[in-house]
Amino acid sequence: MSPAPRTPKSAAALAAGLLLLLTACGGGEPEQAAEAPDAAAADTEEAPAQAPRETAELRDPVEMAPDNLCTVLSGRTLDGLLGAEDLRSDPQATTGTPDPQDLEEFDRLRMSCLLVSAGGAMLQFDMEVHEGPYVGSTLPVVTEEEADPGVDLGDFAVTGTGGDGAEVTVVEGQVLVYVDYSRMGGGDEDEMLDGALLAAEELLASVG
Numbered sequence: 001m002s003p004a005p006r007t008p009k010s011a012a013a014l015a016a017g018l019l020l021l022l023t024a025c026g027g028g029e030p031e032q033a034a035e036a037p038d039a040a041a042a043d044t045e046e047a048p049a050q051a052p053r054e055t056a057e058l059r060d061p062v063e064m065a066p067d068n069l070c071t072v073l074s075g076r077t078l079d080g081l082l083g084a085e086d087l088r089s090d091p092q093a094t095t096g097t098p099d100p101q102d103l104e105e106f107d108r109l110r111m112s113c114l115l116v117s118a119g120g121a122m123l124q125f126d127m128e129v130h131e132g133p134y135v136g137s138t139l140p141v142v143t144e145e146e147a148d149p150g151v152d153l154g155d156f157a158v159t160g161t162g163g164d165g166a167e168v169t170v171v172e173g174q175v176l177v178y179v180d181y182s183r184m185g186g187g188d189e190d191e192m193l194d195g196a197l198l199a200a201e202e203l204l205a206s207v208g
Contacts, residue, residue: 058174061109061129062100064208069111069127070096072206073199081181081195082117089116098129107131110138120184122165125199128176129207139178142169153201159193166193168200177203 066072070091082088091113098109108130115123128137147156154172161167165182166189181196 058132061103061131061174062098064174065098065109065111065127065129066206066208067098068096069098069125069203069206070094070113070115073125073202077198077202078115078123081123081199082115082121083119087118091115103131106138108138122180122182123199124178124180125203126178127203130174130176133174134171134176137176139169139176142171144171151197153197154204157197157200159197161189161193166196168193168196170200170204172204172207175204175207179203 075085078088079085094113096111096113098111100109102109108128110126110128112126113124126139128134128139142158144156146158148159151157151159154170154175154177157168157170159166159168163182164184164186165180167181168177168179170177177200179196179199181192181199183192
């Protein structure tokens, strides 16, 4: 007797059985693959964002600058650098009081003082307070690559000695300080550099 022909019902049952078999063997893989991107996205969301590099908050130069740069240095420092007060001149050719007009013309405040003594010593000191971080100067421009590694003052300090004296330029944020200290006939270079650094430190400390 020949076998009975396969009916549509039996064919459907066979197809359902094959589908069940495929699902049992490997049907879970598409679902797992779909879950993988979701897990990666969750990891990305949970990972903390890298904090931006901190930058110093800019301040108003008018509020930072001393009222009169020429009166900033202590009497003890001036006595050590120039001698007794009665031997020192009044500030000469100075602009020690900040002028807000400089902000419009130069984007910075500029102050300068010059003191001399009867003993032949001279002390010039300048300050600039910029609207933004220091990038250049109306004074000789200095860079961090020129910094003196032996001086821990401000963000960086550039020093020089020779001739009759010593020079120091210090940058700290928006502020630049310049000191030129000399004596007629010269003197001990290390001692003169120490004196210029002391003056620069006091000038920086006067910034509000």
